[in-house]
Amino acid sequence: MSILPFIEGEPIAGRQLIGQDLAWLTTRRQAGIERFQKTGLPTQKLESWKYTRLRPLDDTRYLPVDAGGTDISIDTVPSVGDVAARLVFVNGRLRADLSDISELPEGVRFDTLENVLAEDPLWVEANMGSVAKDADQAMLALNDAMMDSGFVLHVQKGKALTKPVEVVFIGGLTDQAIAYFPRNLIVLEEASQATLVKHHVGHGRAEYFANSVSEIAVGDAANFKHYKVQAESIHAAHVATVHTRIGRDANYEGFGLSIGGLLSRTETNITLAGQGANAGLHGAYMMRGNEHCDNTSYIDMAVPNTTCNQVFKGVLDDASRGVFQGKIHVARDAQKADGRMLNKTLLLSNDAEIDSKPELEIYADDVQCAHGMTTGQLDTTALFYLRSRGIPEALARNMLVQSFLGDALEEISDENVREVFLDRVVHWLPAHCFLAGEWKESA
Amino acid sequence: MLEIKDLHATVGGTEILKGLHLVVEPGEVHAIMGPNGSGKSTLSYVLAGREGYDVTGGRIIYNGEDLTNLEPEERAAKGIFLAFQYPVEIPGVPNSTFLNEALNAVRRYRGEEEMDKIEFIKMLRAKTKELSMSDEMLKRAVNVGFSGGEKKRNEVLQMAILEPTLAILDETDSGLDIDALKIVADGVNALRSPERSSLVITHYQRLLDYIVPDKVHILAKGRIQHTGGKELAHELEAKGYADFVGEAA
Structure with missing residues (x-):
């Protein structure tokens, strides 16, 4: 039995990998494999995976990207229009012809992880794993081992991006099933500002498995807007793990729109690490057919005087299924925390299903927290x-x-x-x- | 133009309308009065084609056509308009968008051209002014945050834009103060013409001082029990329903 039964061939040995001459990264990959060997793929026995099973991985063997995929012509790339820079990955590989990072303002680095590993490996070494530390997360361990693409966004102290930067991941345009593992590293230094828009879209009829990890460090008094559209194809399994740390008086605004994918899951972990930190984590999901969409989040209000707000609304048709699990944790000394969470779902069919589990876990005594959920029909x-x-x-x-x-x-x-x-x-x-x-x- | 023959209708399996007859000629305003539970609202919903209000017998003929199997939107396109007793709030949909969609849908159905947007806004502003409504109410979501009176005025605005040939007012006077009542009545009267008819459903005679009916019907136990002229409303106000219905209602 192979370590990764859903991946064709050996995971690391004998493959061309980004940053493969960096000893620390090889060590990280090896540690990732070892952790994954212990955990295996998440099962529904785990509380955070209770309602989602990675069923497509049961009977599909995916090729790693370096073994498959050709440069197919792409007519349209989704965009929000006026952006400062754009990176486009097709089938897990950068498409330089569709990307443009030539006009970035001073103090902003926005490039592929591969390039930054080559140009500034010490910076990557210092930042990778500084926010995403959860040793029990199988999908993080898998990404640690297999990372093959992704990007870096680094905004220096006091600098501001006035226009959004954009990243597009296009999947499904291959002959065989493929898997890719983007690793994204986002660092906003003190008092900096940026807006990032990510599009995940699927074309074609190939099965694919995208397992991405984003690490986000929002420095003190920084402001980060993070928008994502998940519009993968019906042949896609999309698993995203996000770790975000928000500093003192910093603001994070996240929104995820999920409108595709056979199976999609976004697991977001946020730590409000400095007083005055604020997080908005919102989303909308629209599913039909037998699509399954899971939004799971854990927000740790770790210090006093922090705020967070979550609004997730969804529409489920046919036999689709939605999962919302949200937990807000208020630490013992985190007085004056203000946390809100709301999940509402509209069921358009008798066969559609939502599993909604909003939770508050409060250890401080002077807080304002509320959660709610509703399910209804038109x-x-x-x-x-x-x-x-x-x-x-x-x-x-x-x-x-x-x-x-x-x-x-x-x-x-x-x-x-x-x-x-x-x-x-x-x-x-x-x-x-x-x-x-x-x-x-x-x- | 409207001819209701021996209408029987059930709601959730219970028969509410039990052989109702009614004829409304073009240009006429008819009032339907009756005690609670007499079937007034059921009649209005049945005429507008609401799901769950099932016609089990009889016919509704409008301009020579049987309406019974038509969808609500088809009836609207044929000129039937129901002003709701409790207008529905629709968050996120701007009132002006709603009105524009409604007018264009009706026009498309009738094979007419959709109204140019600039022309529509112009027309809308003029009608809004006539009803003493602010432009602000056009930008806001449909009925969201509207007072009771504003909601009713918004119903009349919709009516003014769609220009129905049969307007059914379901207890439009409920919850209105006298000033709002006058504005609503003026709006309804402005639409009076030899081609248009109205069915004014009300519990009280008060509204009929402002919208003067040609005929007044008393509905009870699912049937029209008595029909008279406008003076019947005053008689009712003085005596109560018992004399007309045959027993205390």
Whole structure:
């Protein structure tokens, strides 16, 4: 039995790997394999994986990227438009022809992990693993061992990116099933600012498995906006593990829109490490067919005077399934913590299912925390109201779905990004006949 | 134009309308009054085609066509409008977008061209002003954060834009103060014409001082029990329903 039964061939030995001449990285890879050997793939016996099983990995053997994939022509790359720089990875490999990082402002490094490993290995060594430390996370261990792509975003003290930087991962354009393991390292030094938009999209009909890890360090008084669209193909298994550490008076705003993927899971771990730190972690999910989408998060309010807010809303049709697990942990001395968590799901079909588990774990005594969840169906009175004004049923349903998701998307403070995400929502809807332009006026 | 023949309707398996007859000619305003539970709201929902309100017998003929099997949106396109007793709040959908979608949907159904956006906004502003509504209410989400009176005015605004040939007002007066009542009544009266009819469903005679009906019907136990002129409303106010319904209601 191979160590990684779902990967074709040996995981490390005999492969061309990024940074393979760096001893510390080889050691990290080896340690990752050893940890993974102990844990194995996560099973539903683990509390954090109770509702999600990596079923596609049972009977698919994926090729590592260096063994497969050709440079296919790509017509359209999703974008939010006016960006400072863009990196595009296709089937787990950088596509320099589609990327552009030539006009970055001073004090900002935005490049592939591979390039930064070659140019500044000491910086990577100092930062990698400084935030993502969880030794029990199998998917982190797997990424430690297998990392083969990904990017670095590093903003120096006091510097600000005025336009977003963008990363696009396109999968599925291969003949055989492939797996890739992006490792992303994001460091915002003190009082810096940046906005990052990630698009994960699937084309073609090949199966693929994307196991990414993002490590994010938001320095004191820094401001980071982190937006993600997961629009993988129906042949994709997408597992993302995010570790974020937020410093004193720093602000983090995260939003994840999930509208694709046979199986997708985003596990976010946030530590509010400095007084005055604030985290917004929001998302929307829209699933149909037999898609499965899992949003799991753990927010540690580790010190006094921190705030966090979560709004996750989803729409599930057909036999799709959603999972929301959120835990806010307030440490013993973390007085004056203010934590909010809300999960609402609209079920459009009797076969759709949501497993929602919001949790608060509070050890301090002077805090304000609240959580809530609701599950419901389209409001028949509202549907009748719209139809009685002449609006056809299909359009009325779309309007109500958009209405439902609207306030989650309102959490996106970047107006341009919000419009692009709203457009994504509109295009997910059946026969998107609703006037998107009209809609945007309200935002 | 509207002819209801021996209408029987059930809600959740219970028969509410039990052989209702009603004829409304073009240009007429009819009031339907009746005690609680008499079937007034059921009648309005059945006419508008709400799901769950099942016609089990009889017919509803509108302009020579049987409406019974038409969807609510088809009825709207044919000129039927129901002003809700409790207008629904729809967060996130701007009122102006909603109104524009509704008008264009109805126009598309009738094979007419959609209204140009600039033209629509112009028309909307004018109608809004007539109803003493602020432009602010157009930008806000449909009925969200509206007071009771504002919601009712918004119903009349929708009516003014869709220009129905049969307007059904389901207890539009409930929860209105006298100023709002006048504005709503003015809005309804402004639409009166030889081609348009209205069915005013109300519990109290007060609204009928402002929207003067041609006929007043008393609905009880699922049937029209008595029909008279506008003076019947005043008679009812003085005597109560018992005399007309045959027993204390």
